Amino acid sequence: MGIKPYLILNLAKTRYAIAAETVTEIFLLPELTPVAEAPSDVVGLLNLHGQFVPVMHLNLRFGRRVEQCHLTDNVIVVESQDLKVGIIVHQVETVNDIDDRYIQTELTYGRQDINQAFIKGVINLDDEMILLLDVDNLVRHPDAYNELANSDHNPEATEDKLAHDNFYQQYFVDALPSTKEILHQRAINLQQATDDLTTTELIPIAVVSLAGRYFGIDLATVKEFTKIGKIAHIPCCPQHILGNMNLRGEILTLVDISGPLNLERNNRHLATKAVVIEVDEIIAGIMVEEVYDVIDLLPEQLKPIPAAMNQDAATYLKGVANYQGQTLNVIDLARLLAQGTMTVELTA
Numbered sequence: 412m413g414i415k416p417y418l419i420l421n422l423a424k425t426r427y428a429i430a431a432e433t434v435t436e437i438f439l440l441p442e443l444t445p446v447a448e449a450p451s452d453v454v455g456l457l458n459l460h461g462q463f464v465p466v467m468h469l470n471l472r473f474g475r476r477v478e479q480c481h482l483t484d485n486v487i488v489v490e491s492q493d494l495k496v497g498i499i500v501h502q503v504e505t506v507n508d509i510d511d512r513y514i515q516t517e518l519t520y521g522r523q524d525i526n527q528a529f530i531k532g533v534i535n536l537d538d539e540m541i542l543l544l545d546v547d548n549l550v551r552h553p554d555a556y557n558e559l560a561n562s563d564h565n566p567e568a569t570e571d572k573l574a575h576d577n578f579y580q581q582y583f584v585d586a587l588p589s590t591k592e593i594l595h596q597r598a599i600n601l602q603q604a605t606d607d608l609t610t611t612e613l614i615p616i617a618v619v620s621l622a623g624r625y626f627g628i629d630l631a632t633v634k635e636f637t638k639i640g641k642i643a644h645i646p647c648c649p650q651h652i653l654g655n656m657n658l659r660g661e662i663l664t665l666v667d668i669s670g671p672l673n674l675e676r677n678n679r680h681l682a683t684k685a686v687v688i689e690v691d692e693i694i695a696g697i698m699v700e701e702v703y704d705v706i707d708l709l710p711e712q713l714k715p716i717p718a719a720m721n722q723d724a725a726t727y728l729k730g731v732a733n734y735q736g737q738t739l740n741v742i743d744l745a746r747l748l749a750q751g752t753m754t755v756e757l758t759a
Contacts, residue, residue: 414510416635417534419541420487421502422469426541428509428534433489433546437503437705440484441597445577450555455578457486457497458602464488465559466497472549473529480582482590491550494557498549505636505684505702508659509534514543593735613707616741618734619686619699622674625734626699627708627741634687634694636702639665653698656685663687665696671747672740673724690745697744708732713741726750 416431436459443455443466452471457464466486470477486497516532531545550556579586583594615630642654642665653665665685669675685696713730720728727747732739 414508416506417509417543418487418506419504420485420500421504422500423475426504426539427469427500428507428541428543429487429489429546431506433491434487435490435495436486436488438486438601439597439704440480440482440486440499440594441601442591442594443578443598445581446559449559450552453556453559454480454499454582456559457598459488459495459497460601460603462495463560464495464497465556466499467549468499469549472498473526477582479584482593489546489550491546494550494560496550496556503702505638507536507635507637509536613709614713616706616708616732616739617686617702618704618706618739619684619697620701620703621669621672621699623700624674625703625737625739626672627732627734627739628686628688628697628744629729629741630705632688632690632744634689637685637687637696639683639685639696639698656696658687658696663694663696665698667698668742668747671724671727672742673721688744690748693748704734706734708741 417428418431418434418437420427420429441457443457445455446453449455449465450467452467453465454468454471455466457466468477468480480499481501483502485500485503487500487503488495488497513536514532514534528548528551529545530542531548532543534541534543579591583590586594616627617630617633617636619626619628637658640656640658642656644654645652648654651667651670653667655662655664657663663685667682682698682700684699684702686699686702687694687696712732714732715730716725716728717731727743727750729741729743732741
């Protein structure tokens, strides 16, 4: 028996899990380049830091049709059989540490539209069944993927505008120019060579939303992402303490950080997720509306706080950056918890 982390994802209103140890990167769907004679589940190739990675759609892998993709779709890059493959899913939800005792490997549950070889087991979590995917079987023809990744037909071999047009015609019908620009820019951002990345200290950031705005949380402080469950309210607590929730048998205190950031507190009802953080031995759940992405910022991409910003709120920010054409406010969580009247009493 043991406890392992699993990435929980959503596809067609069904929740799936993948062993987190197999996942190397997660990002929003970029522009891809389709290639001829690719396996039927492969949408296209992606230049990922100088390495060409075939990207499949999980629905296509299951033998389903894909009418079109969406800007909010995620790509999970997994490593299996010495090969990296991207998998398109609708949403990445959270990472959970799950005990083996909650995993049933002898399947009595089946989906008629999914090849059972792709399902490694069923996780019974919070009265819900989550299908555990077998990554090795998803990438069951590594030679074909490897040949594709190393072929001469790649996005840098030629200015293959027709190939990109085919990508949009197949998966983004009637895409607006702004949509194409977003997808194209995502692809460019992912092309930076590994050698360039290793010479610069990157800043890993979790992108979340509060009051409809983008905020960044230093990934070094993040333990996991989770959905907000039933909240037990605590009498006579400060306004920023929402209450406690049960997180797999442990008591987690939920905190609303909107006050120091000069945000409206009446958006609390929109919060469905929590970012579990650990800062200076304080473990708490930060209430957020959505978890969008995990990104790496170059130091020069983190800009000073604009002079026009509310100075009280600016006190608790490290800086701002550009994210999807909008402002990403990067939170100084240690300062906010220490100086932002955000006392967190951790009592069972």
